[in-house]
Amino acid sequence: MSLRNALLAMLTSQPMTGYDVYKNFQTSVGYVWHAPDSQIYPELRRMEQDGLISGETVPWGKRGTKKRYSITDAGVESFQEWLNTPPEYQRERDPVRLRAAYLEWAEPAASADFFRAHIEYHSARIADWEEMIRTLRDHSNPTLARRIEGKSDEEAERITAYKVFAYEGMIARAEVEIAWAEKGLELVERLGGQS
Amino acid sequence: MSLRNALLAMLTSQPMTGYDVYKNFQTSVGYVWHAPDSQIYPELRRMEQDGLISGETVPWGKRGTKKRYSITDAGVESFQEWLNTPPEYQRERDPVRLRAAYLEWAEPAASADFFRAHIEYHSARIADWEEMIRTLRDHSNPTLARRIEGKSDEEAERITAYKVFAYEGMIARAEVEIAWAEKGLELVERLGGQS
DNA sequence: GAGCTCATGTAAGAAGTTACATGATTTG
DNA sequence: CAAATCATGTAACTTCTTACATGAGCTC
Numbered sequence: 001m002s003l004r005n006a007l008l009a010m011l012t013s014q015p016m017t018g019y020d021v022y023k024n025f026q027t028s029v030g031y032v033w034h035a036p037d038s039q040i041y042p043e044l045r046r047m048e049q050d051g052l053i054s055g056e057t058v059p060w061g062k063r064g065t066k067k068r069y070s071i072t073d074a075g076v077e078s079f080q081e082w083l084n085t086p087p088e089y090q091r092e093r094d095p096v097r098l099r100a101a102y103l104e105w106a107e108p109a110a111s112a113d114f115f116r117a118h119i120e121y122h123s124a125r126i127a128d129w130e131e132m133i134r135t136l137r138d139h140s141n142p143t144l145a146r147r148i149e150g151k152s153d154e155e156a157e158r159i160t161a162y163k164v165f166a167y168e169g170m171i172a173r174a175e176v177e178i179a180w181a182e183k184g185l186e187l188v189e190r191l192g193g194q195s
Numbered sequence: 196m197s198l199r200n201a202l203l204a205m206l207t208s209q210p211m212t213g214y215d216v217y218k219n220f221q222t223s224v225g226y227v228w229h230a231p232d233s234q235i236y237p238e239l240r241r242m243e244q245d246g247l248i249s250g251e252t253v254p255w256g257k258r259g260t261k262k263r264y265s266i267t268d269a270g271v272e273s274f275q276e277w278l279n280t281p282p283e284y285q286r287e288r289d290p291v292r293l294r295a296a297y298l299e300w301a302e303p304a305a306s307a308d309f310f311r312a313h314i315e316y317h318s319a320r321i322a323d324w325e326e327m328i329r330t331l332r333d334h335s336n337p338t339l340a341r342r343i344e345g346k347s348d349e350e351a352e353r354i355t356a357y358k359v360f361a362y363e364g365m366i367a368r369a370e371v372e373i374a375w376a377e378k379g380l381e382l383v384e385r386l387g388g389q390s
Numbered sequence: 391g392a393g394c395t396c397a398t399g400t401a402a403g404a405a406g407t408t409a410c411a412t413g414a415t416t417t418g
Numbered sequence: 419c420a421a422a423t424c425a426t427g428t429a430a431c432t433t434c435t436t437a438c439a440t441g442a443g444c445t446c
Contacts, residue, residue, distance in 0.1 A: 002290040003405080009297050019425050032293050034286030039406065041426060064414050066425060076300075083294060083301035086312050091229030092320075093434095094365070095197040098228050099278060101361035102204050104354045105271075106278035117281050125287075158386045159299045165382055166296035169375040170289070176371045180364040187360055191353045198433080214397050234434065236398060256443045261397060288406095 001082070003043055004052075006033040008079040011053060011071040013147040018044055018067065028143060031128055032166060044069055052078055100184065104191075111188045118181040122174040129167045129174075136163050196277070198238055199247075201228040203274040206248060206266040208342040213239050213262065223338060226323055227361060239264055247273055295379065299386075306383045313376040317369040324362045324369075331358050 010016060010024055021044070022037045024030065035043075047053045052075035060066045071079075096118065103111045135141035137160070139148070144163065148156035205211060205219055216239070217232045219225065230238075242248045247270035255261045266274075291313065298306045330336040332355070334343070339358065343351035 001404095002288070002293060006293055009293065012297070012300070017425075018427095019423095022425090030286070032287055032289050032296060034288060036407070037426075038408085038428080042428095060425075061415050064425075079297075080300050083297060084305035087291060087294065087309060087316075089316050090434095091225070092227055092365075093197070093229060094227050095200075096282060097361045097364055098197060098201055098204065099282065100364065101227060101358045102207070102274075102278060103357045104350075105207070105275050110279035114282060121282075121284050155299075161382060161386055162298045163296045165379065166292045169292055169295065169372075170287075172371050172375055173368060176367050177364075180367055184360065187356060191356055212397075213399095214395095217397090231435070232398075233400080233436085237400095255397075259397075259442050285406095 002033065003035055003039065004047060005079060005082045006035070007040070007043060007047065008052065008071060008075055008082075010143075011069060012076065012079065013143050015056075015068045015070040017069070024143070028132065028141070031125075031132055032170065047075070051075075103188065108188050108192045112185060115181040115184040115188065118184075119178050122177045122181075126171050126174050129171050133164050133167050133171075136160055136167070197228065198230055198234065199242060200274060200277045201230070202235070202238060202242065203247065203266060203270055203277075205338075206264060207271065207274065208338050210251075210263045210265040212264070219338070223327065223336070226320075226327055227365065242270070246270075298383065303383055303387045307380060310376040310379040310383065313379075314373050317372045317376075321366050321369050324366050328359050328362050328366075331355055331362070 006025075006029060007021060010021055010029055016024075018037070018041045021040050025033070025035050025040070044053065044055070048055050048069065051072060053069045054072050055067045055069045057065050058068050099106075099114065103114075106114075132141075136144055139145055139156075139160070144160065148159055151159070201220075201224060202216060205216060205224055211219075213232070213236045216235050220228070220230050220235070239248065239250070243250050243264065246267060248264045249267050250262045250264045252260050253263050294301075294309065298309075301309075327336075331339055334340055334351075334355070339355060343354055346354070
C-alpha cells in the first residue's frame, strides 16, 4: 500500500497528471520511493475508483487532453490514517549482505569490485540527497514552494524540517554503507577469497 | 534471483530438506534473507529441474520419506558466478522515510509512537545479530561448524570473518536507524504535527 | 494420546519489473 | 522538421504475501 500513499503524499501539494507523478518519481520523491509508469497509471485509476482522488480531463495543446488528479477529502483522511498507524516491518531481505557473507567463494578481485561499486552507488545517492536538501532549505524546490504557499513561517519550517530530516536519514544510512564497504575492502585484501 | 542464491549459499554447507531450509530462513540466514515455505518448496523443485541441485528421497521414520537436496557442480558454478558479478541496485523504496517526510500531516503522539516502534524494532534485530555473531565467533553455530569441518585454520578464519562482517554491517545500519529515530523524537517534540 | 515438530504442498492475489506500443506537443 | 518532451497505456512475467491444507513422526 505504500505506492498508494506515496501518490497521495505527492497530491497533497497540488493536482497532478500521471506524467507529473512519473517525473517526480524519477527525481525528488523518487529519491525515497520509485515506481515505473506502468505501475503509476493503473494505480491512479484504481485510486479514483476508490474515491481517494478525482480526475479531471483538461485540454492540452490543440487537440490533446490530459487527466489531472486532485486528492479528495477521503484521500487526505486515508493518507493521515496511514501516517497515524504503527509501521509494519517486512522480514529482512538484503542481497548485499547475503553476498558479503559468502565472499570466501568469490574471486578477491570481484569482491573488491563489489565493495567499490557499493561505495560508488551510495556516494552518488548522497550527492542526490544533499542537493535535494539544499533545494528544500532554500525553498527553491518547486513542490515545496507550492506546499508552503500561504502557510505561516512556523508551519513552513515544520513542513520543510520533516522533509530534510527524511533525506538526512537516507544520507546517514548511506554513509554507514560506505564505511562498511571500506572495511570490506580491507578485509578482502587481508583474507582473499577462494583458494 | 537472490532467493535462488540464498538457497545455493545454504546448500554449500550441507545437503538439506526443504524444511531444513525453511528453519534456517527463520533464524540464522533468515537474519539477512527471509522466505516463506510457500516460496521455498517450489523454488527448490525449479532449481532441481535446472540442474543446480539434486534431490534424493530418503526414508523418514517407518513409512515417511523426505527429499534431501545437494548442490551440484553446476550449482556451485552458478553461485560463484553470481558472487563474481557486479551488484545491481534497485530503485529506492523506503516506506519509513516516506512517512517521515510527511509527518506534518500526522498526530504528534502517533509520530512519537512511530519513532519508538522504529527504535524497538531495530534494537531487537541488533540483539539477534549480536547473538548470531557470538555463535559464529565461538564456532558454536552448527551450520558454520559443518562448513569449516576439515578446513585449515586460515580458511576457517576467512569463512567466519565474512559472515561476522556481514552481520556487523546489519548492526551498523540498525544503529544509524536508532540514532535517526531518536533525532526524530526530538523533532516531533519540538515541531509537533498537524495544526 | 495430545501436542509439538517435521514434512510438503496449493491457490489467490498483490506488488513490482521489463518490454512493447502509440501519438500529441513543444522546442531548437 | 527533427528531436525531445509530454502523455498514457498494455502484456507478460517474476517475486512475494497470505491463507488454506494435510499428514507423518516424535516426545512427554
